[in-house]
Amino acid sequence: MKILMIALQILFIHVFLYLGAGVKALLGVPIPASMIGLFLLFIALCLKIVKLEWVEKGAGWLIAELLLFFVPSAVGIINYDDIFSLQGLETILLIGVSTFIVMGTTAFVADKIFKRKDRETA
Template identity: 45%
Template sequence: MKVLRIVGQVLLIHAFFLMGEGFVHLSGLPVPGNLAGLGFLFTALCLGWIKVSWVEEGARWLLAELLLFFIPSAVGIMQYPQVMSIHGWPVWLTIAIGTVLAMACTGLMADRLNRGSREVTES
């Protein structure tokens, strides 16, 4: 039953992604569709149209499996050794800095959100 709940929550999150993609396509705004979808989801959560509990487990699962989503990028980089031989250290430095920044921002945001949800449940 838990697996079905997580799948449903991931599908709900994906629906917001598709809504964002459609909105950007129809409006022609120069914004990534996934960012627009995230904005729609954030707005729906803030306005109470969607409860956090409706997406929480699915979002936790997606975050736990986040590394899987980066593997294709890493494999893609390895398919072009000529780029690595010409621009090797700047590429590796960019990857390292980007990874550290993404991990730090994700950790800080998760900590802040977790702290906020504990304060709400304790009151």
């Protein structure tokens, strides 16, 4: 029964993917349909149109199995070893710097949110 519920929730999340594809086709925006669908799901959750319980377990499963979606991409990169041999150091440096920027920005925003919540509760 749990597997069926997770499958139905994943299908429900896919509804928003297809809504995003429809919005992209109608408006012709240069944003991926999946991002538009995610934004629509976020808005629906914020406006309480969609309850969190309707998507929580399916989204949790997708996040838990996220690595499976990246493995084929990583294996495909092996075919282009000549690119990485020429630009490998630059690529590694870029990955390191971008990771540092993302981690720093996340820490900064999280710190601001925690300080704001502390002021509100005090």
